[in-house]
Each structure stands twice: as structure tokens, then as C-alpha cells.
Amino acid sequence: MLSSEDTINQTQAVLNAENVDIYYGDFLALKGIYMEIPKNKVTAFIGPSGCGKSTLLRCYNRLNDLIPVFKLNGKITYHGQNLYDQDVDPVQVRRRIGMVFQKPNPFPKSIYENITFGAKINGFKGDFDQLVEESLRGAALWEEVKDKLKQNGMSISGGQQQRLCIARTIALKPDVILMDEPCAALDPISTLKVEELIHQLKEEYTIIIVTHNMQQAARVADYTGFFNVRVTEEGKRQGYLAEHDLTEVIFQNPKEEATKQYVSGRFG
Amino acid sequence: MTSEFISEQFDPGSLKKNTKDPRTLFGLIMSGIAGTFMVMAIIPLIIILLYLLIQGISSISPSVFIELPPPPMVEGGGFGNALLGTVIMVSIGALISVPIGILAAIFLSEYSGGQIANWIRFATNVLSGVPSIIIGVFAFGAIVLTFKTYSAWAGGFALSILMLPIIIRTTEEALKLVPQEVRQASVGIGANDFQTVLFVVMPAAIPAILTGVTLAIARAAGDTAALLFTALFTQFWPNWENKLAEPTASLAVLVYNFAIVPFKNQQALAWAAAFILVLLVLLTSIISRLATSKRQF
Numbered sequence A: 001m002l003s004s005e006d007t008i009n010q011t012q013a014v015l016n017a018e019n020v021d022i023y024y025g026d027f028l029a030l031k032g033i034y035m036e037i038p039k040n041k042v043t044a045f046i047g048p049s050g051c052g053k054s055t056l057l058r059c060y061n062r063l064n065d066l067i068p069v070f071k072l073n074g075k076i077t078y079h080g081q082n083l084y085d086q087d088v089d090p091v092q093v094r095r096r097i098g099m100v101f102q103k104p105n106p107f108p109k110s111i112y113e114n115i116t117f118g119a120k121i122n123g124f125k126g127d128f129d130q131l132v133e134e135s136l137r138g139a140a141l142w143e144e145v146k147d148k149l150k151q152n153g154m155s156i157s158g159g160q161q162q163r164l165c166i167a168r169t170i171a172l173k174p175d176v177i178l179m180d181e182p183c184a185a186l187d188p189i190s191t192l193k194v195e196e197l198i199h200q201l202k203e204e205y206t207i208i209i210v211t212h213n214m215q216q217a218a219r220v221a222d223y224t225g226f227f228n229v230r231v232t233e234e235g236k237r238q239g240y241l242a243e244h245d246l247t248e249v250i251f252q253n254p255k256e257e258a259t260k261q262y263v264s265g266r267f268g
Numbered sequence B: 001m002t003s004e005f006i007s008e009q010f011d012p013g014s015l016k017k018n019t020k021d022p023r024t025l026f027g028l029i030m031s032g033i034a035g036t037f038m039v040m041a042i043i044p045l046i047i048i049l050l051y052l053l054i055q056g057i058s059s060i061s062p063s064v065f066i067e068l069p070p071p072p073m074v075e076g077g078g079f080g081n082a083l084l085g086t087v088i089m090v091s092i093g094a095l096i097s098v099p100i101g102i103l104a105a106i107f108l109s110e111y112s113g114g115q116i117a118n119w120i121r122f123a124t125n126v127l128s129g130v131p132s133i134i135i136g137v138f139a140f141g142a143i144v145l146t147f148k149t150y151s152a153w154a155g156g157f158a159l160s161i162l163m164l165p166i167i168i169r170t171t172e173e174a175l176k177l178v179p180q181e182v183r184q185a186s187v188g189i190g191a192n193d194f195q196t197v198l199f200v201v202m203p204a205a206i207p208a209i210l211t212g213v214t215l216a217i218a219r220a221a222g223d224t225a226a227l228l229f230t231a232l233f234t235q236f237w238p239n240w241e242n243k244l245a246e247p248t249a250s251l252a253v254l255v256y257n258f259a260i261v262p263f264k265n266q267q268a269l270a271w272a273a274a275f276i277l278v279l280l281v282l283l284t285s286i287i288s289r290l291a292t293s294k295r296q297f
């Protein structure tokens, strides 16, 4: 699917979807996805509402397991291991592949505990104070909250909450960070901070970000996947990956007409 | 056309309230009626409180809390044993019903879906509608007849059945109010179901659960019928040596017993005990209010 073969082959694929179909009950939400996610790069998912961006994202850390009607055919591998093999423990998957949600959702606990909770349940034995400081610094939040670590995580501003959620995710030292519209609820300044943060984070992490903001995709992503919806003969809406390439290519010289229309805002 | 339009003065109409307008009139009358009924609903509560205060306060002294009930016609005495008995039996009831109720609610809200949960919910609703005298008779058959003695344990057991549906329902409501996003966040960082409920959902719901527990305690502390068949009454202190396996006094039953006797001193004690009982209920209600104000969701 990825056209600029030469560039992607230089980096290793962390996640790889092979012929993935995703169903909610009888409804085929996403069909025939082949997609490689390169290591230590930022990949953006863009596309019209309802095309299945969140659906695919949630498959990468098996969060869809919480939805009873969810079903996946095909294969998603993580460093070669199929995430959906029978003997795979979703808890282990989620430790390595963290998720930041659209709405900031800190735990109703202190800022300090928000960071340490994940580490605790995963059997972390080291220095918690150090972990908290490191993670908060990593999320560019330390200076703002270092004097109120005992305060409830829900009592800080929305932008700070979102960075706290990012800090909580990186405290687990994951390999991949999934972000589903992380800036949708944020003001422009907080958005900028989160974007700067993404730039720093990709040194160490592989990041996938879903966004409706074209400029944001262009600013932060190395690669961009454009998802689209087609209407089947029975009148059902079915998502598919229309084009996946270097961000510059998607924005300046896309192969598909639909991509061109979407990124230039002339869609539908 | 245009000039005609401009020349016509625009009249926005009066903004003043017009009491002759039927709609306004209807609204006023309805508010009046609602207000009247509100006052009528409050009056019994105020009268009860005032009456208990007037009748009860005169016989209240420090000694009533620590002394035993007097025989007829003897001055002084108190209801220390009944107060202690109520505390013991409500505690036993809470020790049984709180863990079971909370676990049942966790099952209902977190693990089960569909038919089983609906049946359990239905059963809970039925249980909360069962008159306490029936619960008393059941506990009599199950505990008193089996162990061949009235006891604080039987009383506590009966009270726990009274408390159980209240705790299940309020806890389930409380757990449901914790947003799904918070659960997802917890699962997203690698917590399993059990850890999510125990460390994330429960702590967030605790103020609301406390509200339910205090309401259940208030309900149990005031109940008489459930204790009449199980703990009965006694003039003496709860007997620890006999492991509480003896008839045990309680405030509610003391009120019931002493209010209908012809002896002035015991009647006065009944009033005082009633006053203290209402005060206890009021106190737990205030605690539950405080807990409610700490809610996060």
C-alpha cells in the first residue's frame, strides 16, 4: 500500500496490518487494510468522520476487546507477533502500546497517583518520585504542576489534563503511543504544546495520531494515512485506507483524486 | 412599497407582566398550589421534631445514656443498654450487608449484562419493598429457631436484610455514574478488570457509596418490627460473656415497649429515647449529605 517503498524500507515496521477487516456485529466498518507503521516516526490518520480511524487505532492496543460485538479478521502484527493470537495477553499489549484519548480522562486521583498507578499495577519497583518527575517533564508539564502533585488530576486545566494523560502513558515506558484526536478539546496554545511534545517524543516512541486538523497532520506527521468511506451496493458505509504515504506526498502530490480533494478541503 | 414599510412605526409590544393573561394566571395559581402542598408535606416533619423535642428534652440528662431502664414507678434510670444494643446490632447489620451489597453492585454494574442483572435488580426492588415485620419473621425462623435463642446476632441479621437492597441500589447507581472514559483509561494502561474496578472505579464512587451506607444505617437504626422477633428486649446490658446470644435491648423496641405502659417514668424515657433516635437519624443524614458533596461525578 505504501508507495514510497524506498523510504519505508529504511525504517523497521513496528505495527503491520495485513488484510484486516473489522466488524461491529454484521456491520463491516473497515475493509481490506494493509498498513505498515514505521518505527520512531509519527503517522497521522486522516479522513472523514466515521471512516474508521478510531476503530483501527483501538485495534492496535486491543481496546476494542471491551466492545462485545467487535470482530477482527486478518492479522495485525507487532514486531512480527500477531496481536490477535489466542495466547496473547491484552494487558501485555497495552503496556507496550499506550493510548491517549480524545477527551482528557485523568483518573480521579492526585496528579502523583495518576502517574504512579500504571507503574504500580505493572509491578514497577523503582523510585516513584523520580518516575513522576521524569514523566511530567517528558510531557512538558512538570514546571506547571510540581508544587501541586497532591492535587486531584481533574482539578487542572483541560490542556494540562491532556498532558497529564500523556505523562501517564509515557510513565509506562511504552514502545508505541496511540493518540485519538488528542487536541480536539484543547485551545490553540495547549495544542501547540502537545504538538511540540509529539516532536520530542518521536525520538523515543512510535506515534500514531488521529486528527481532523489538516495543518496539524502536516506539522507533526512524517507519514499520513488517508482513510475514506465508500457506499456499498446495499447502501452500507464502509471504511478503507485510500492512500498512505509520506506526509509531503499526501499533501502536495497525492495519487488519489479523493485525497487531493480532502486535504484541500474540497471534500464531498 | 419600501417607503410604506418605513413609515409604519414598529411596535415591539409591552414587556410588562400581564396578570390578566390566562397563561400567567394559570402559572401563578399552579405555583400557589404547589407551594401549599410543599408546606403541608413539611408540616408533619416539623411537628414531629418539635413534639419530640418538647416531650423528650426534659427527661434527657447525662445519666440516661449510661444507666439501665428503671422498673415501674422508680425515678431515674436510662436507656444505656438500648443505645449500646442499637449500635451493636446496626454494626452487625452493616458488617454483613455492606460487603455483600457492594460486591453485588459491582457485579451488576461492571460484569453482568442482560437478563441475569435484570433479575437481580428486580429481586432487589422486591426485597426493598418487603415490610420489615416479614423480614423479622424470616430471621426468627432462620436464626432464632435454629439457635433456640433471641440474640443480637439475629437482630443484626434481620437489619442486614433491610439494609442490603438500599446499599446495592445506591452503590450500583454510584458506579454507573463513573464515566466510561475513566475505565477505558485504566484498561488502556494495562490494568485488568479487577484492578480497574478496585483501584479506579470504586475510589471515585466512594462518596456516593457512603451516602447509601449511611441511609441504610439510618433505616436500620429506626426499625422496630425486624427486632421484635429477633432481639426482643431486656432490662440488662448486652451480655458479652454469653457472646451476645441473649435478648438484646434496642432504642426502637424500647420506645415501643415504654410508650404503651401506664408508668410516667417509663413513658418519659420513651420520649427521650425517641428524641435520641431521631437525632441519630438526622446525624446520619447530615453525614450522608457531607459525603454527597464530595462526589466527583
Ligand SMILES: Nc1ncnc2c1ncn2[C@@H]1O[C@H](COP(=O)(O)OP(=O)(O)OP(=O)(O)O)[C@@H](O)[C@H]1O
Pocket: A024, A029, A047, A048, A049, A050, A051, A052, A053, A054, A055, A056, A067, A069, A237, A239
Ligand atoms: N462501538 C461501536 N459499535 C458499533 N459500531 C461502531 C462502534 N464504534 C464505531 N462504530 C462504527 O464504525 C464506524 C467507524 O467509526 P469510528 O469511530 O472508527 O470512526 P472515526 O473515523 O474515528 O470517526 P470520527 O472522525 O468521527 O471520530 C462508524 O460507522 C461507526 O458508526
Ligand SMILES: [Mg+2]
Pocket: A053, A054, A055, A180
Ligand atoms: Mg474517532
